[in-house]
Amino acid sequence: MEKVDVDDDYVQKLESKLSSVKRSGGGREPNAKQIIQDVADLRKFQIASLLDSNSTTQIEPVESEVLSYNYLERKIAPQKVALTKEELALLVDNDSLASKTAAECTVQSKEA
Numbered sequence: 186m187e188k189v190d191v192d193d194d195y196v197q198k199l200e201s202k203l204s205s206v207k208r209s210g211g212g213r214e215p216n217a218k219q220i221i222q223d224v225a226d227l228r229k230f231q232i233a234s235l236l237d238s239n240s241t242t243q244i245e246p247v248e249s250e251v252l253s254y255n256y257l258e259r260k261i262a263p264q265k266v267a268l269t270k271e272e273l274a275l276l277v278d279n280d281s282l283a284s285k286t287a288a289e290c291t292v293q294s295k296e297a
Contacts, residue, residue, distance in 0.1 A: 254266045
């Protein structure tokens with residue numbers, strides 16, 4: 186292993202910075218009151234930045250169109266009747282369980 190020439194002036198500056206950090210308490214663990222105060226300050230800052238921001242992104246309410254169905258359909262099989270258009274949308278296009286059961290059904294029908 187080679188010995189590297191070190192600038193003594195640079196080492197002294199680093200040691201003085203280290204001693205100043207140790208004296209200022211930068212190495213101490215924060216106490217509970219300090220943590221609570223820091224969290225409160227951060228909360229105030231976040232609220233102020235939200236209020237001052239120029240963003241206009243707002244969630245607009247979705248107006249659902251109510252679908253009308255036969256009274257008997259709703260009473261006999263309510264699980265098959267959608268109340269809104271959102272309920273008609275497919276939730277999962279690539280349902281692995283459904284495709285697996287469909288494949289098993291086709292295999293069983295070919296065997297029979």
